[in-house]
Amino acid sequence: MANSYLTPEQGNAMEPFYPLHALVCTKCKLVQLEEFQSGEEIFSDYAYFSSYSTSWLEHCKRYTGEMTERWGLDGSSKVVEIASNDGYLLQYFQERDVPVLGVEPAANVARVAEEKGVPTVVKFFGVDTATELAQDGKADLLLGNNVMAHVPDLNDFVGGMKVLLKDDGVITVEFPHLLKLVELNQWDTIYHEHFCYFSFLVVSRVFEAHGLRLFDVEELPTHGGSLRIYGCHQDDPSKPETDRANELVQREIDLGYDDIEFYAAYARRVEAEKRDIVEFLTQLKRDGKRIIGYGAPAKGNTLLNYCGIRGDFLDYTVDLNPHKQDQLLPGTHIPIRSPDVIKDDKPDVVFILPWNLKDEIVEQLAYIREWGGQFAVRAPEIQLIP
Secondary structure (H helix, E strand, O other), rough: OOOOOOOOHHHHOOOOOOOOEEEEEOOOOOEEOOOOOOHHHHOOOOOOOHHHHHHHHHHHHHHHHHHHHHHHOOOOOOOEEEEOOOOHHHHHHHHOOOOOEEEOOOOOHHHHHHHOOOOOOOOOOHHHHHHHHHHOOEEEEEEEEHHHHHHOOOHHHHHHHHEEEEEEEEEEEEEEHHHHHHHHOOOOHHHOOOEEEEEEHHHHHHOOOEEEEEEEEEEEEEOOOEEEEEEEEEEOOOOOHHHHHHHHHHHHHHHHHOHHHHHHHHHHHHHHHHHHHHHHHHHHHOOOOOOOEEEEOHHHHHHHHHOOOOOOOOOOOOOOOOOOOOEEEEOOEEEEEOOOHHHOOOOOEEEOOOOOHHHHHHHHHHHHHHHHHHEEEOOOOOOEEE
């Protein structure tokens, strides 16, 4: 499992491995994984804290300003975030005196949000939780960032959004766009915590099945290319479909996202890039280069395990998140250290695993150029950058 980090003491013990196959429904074209562990097993105690990425916090601050202005949110409104993590986003609505509520299943993460003063309910979201929360008032803005892909029971989740949304309320959901995953070869974002992968075409069908309508969409640069979808009740007359929503549906159809053969062809591209990555790193080692990783993200664990990259390629990796430091990556058992060690160790190459944060990381570690250090990153093909 991509976020099952190990203590050094666990390094020589047995470790469970699971098949990782992205499957496509021939009927609705939803890309999905088999469920090997339940959401409760994966997310009840979670290692991911959103507040450790400055670029993501800036994105969230912009979002709160845009939503407050577009939908006229004020002290009489209610904003509810599903999978609110450590309060990374709701804190910015609070700064604007807009009442908020977070719903977060991981108690360890929710505790951090509460310490910031962000009210948080520790529950998994679905129809039952939504029904309970709706008794205290429904949401003017109901949002979820990078959560819908993590939901094993997609129908229960979207059904809950229908229950908790005010009659004239708005839903916004952000998630990595399947179009970008294929176009930019972002297969390393496939891991067991992501149960589904969405095109706009398919997510529209999901919402429609629950009496909700997607009336607008934005294409965002976050996480390698994401969508922000805007939903409302099916019978809400105040929110007509935008041109960009209709255009994106047609673009995906034209590119083949409603054709099963399109997905079979992508599988062959993934296999080819695996060989390219192994050859690239092998050549660096033959040239006598010392390589370390930067980051311990889930996507990095997919890449390292799929390509068979272990300590014989990467001496260690580093991560700003202290909750991951001094542990081992799952599967590969590569040690995770603090970024502070880089200055003393002076590696030749830093392999950036969270490629979506490439610019932020290159700026943070600009000093490696002092000793001729270089960065390796998938952008989308693996390459050295100065």
